[in-house]
Amino acid sequence: MVERKATVARNTLETQITVSVNLDGSGNTAFTTGLPFLEHMLDQIARHGMMDIEIQANGDLHIDDHHCVEDIGITLGQAIAQAAQNKTGIVRYGHAYVPLDEALSRVVVDFSGRPGLEFHVPYTRTTVGEFDVDLFREFFQGFVNHANITLHVDTLRGENTHHQIETVFKAFGRALRMALAADPQMAGVTPSTKGVL
Numbered sequence: 001m002v003e004r005k006a007t008v009a010r011n012t013l014e015t016q017i018t019v020s021v022n023l024d025g026s027g028n029t030a031f032t033t034g035l036p037f038l039e040h041m042l043d044q045i046a047r048h049g050m051m052d053i054e055i056q057a058n059g060d061l062h063i064d065d066h067h068c069v070e071d072i073g074i075t076l077g078q079a080i081a082q083a084a085q086n087k088t089g090i091v092r093y094g095h096a097y098v099p100l101d102e103a104l105s106r107v108v109v110d111f112s113g114r115p116g117l118e119f120h121v122p123y124t125r126t127t128v129g130e131f132d133v134d135l136f137r138e139f140f141q142g143f144v145n146h147a148n149i150t151l152h153v154d155t156l157r158g159e160n161t162h163h164q165i166e167t168v169f170k171a172f173g174r175a176l177r178m179a180l181a182a183d184p185q186m187a188g189v190t191p192s193t194k195g196v197l
Helices: 036-049 066-084 135-147 161-180
Strands: 005-011 015-022 029-032 052-059 093-100 103-110 116-120 150-157
Touching: 005 066, 015 066, 029 036, 036 052, 036 066, 036 161, 052 066, 066 135, 093 161, 103 161, 116 135, 135 150, 150 161
Parallel strands: 029 052, 116 150
Antiparallel strands: 005 015, 015 052, 093 103, 103 150
16 A cells, blocks of 8 residues: 655745644644644544644744644645545545534535635634634635645534534544545545546
8 A cells, every 4th residue: 555645844934834644644643833722623633533643833923823823724735635645546525523512513525626615613702712713714724725625614513612623623533534545446546527636
């Protein structure tokens, strides 16, 4: 089996990001971002997606968290797209419902080759600790634009914002895991009538 690994670096005047992924890992993580709540959410992707993720990020956090959060999403999306290679033999579609106490979210993903995001998360407050939860949309927008996936995120209920967000990231990890899994009935076949994704 071909190793599905990639390392991508993104360097701008605002941020310096390096992301390494192994899509066939065991959920191991190593993060240095200066954004502990984001790291907690990234850990959910790795653990529930059963992929290894390493992220090193430096950026202008003294100004705002926005640039780092968005650029981590961009770079992670690029790395997963590279690791998935031509997507031959994958399931392509993935979905998950995940609860956490009173919160429930649904995430559906399609490795379509086309970026598209529907993000419907009615947060009950604007921050968790000092983290601006609006930045999670920026993370996912950056991800889908550079992974070239279609992503639908819906939080169906919830009162605790931490719980809402955590259900989204856990469901995202599980949906990625399902979509990127090998489909034994599609071995050597691109799951598209176009013949490419």
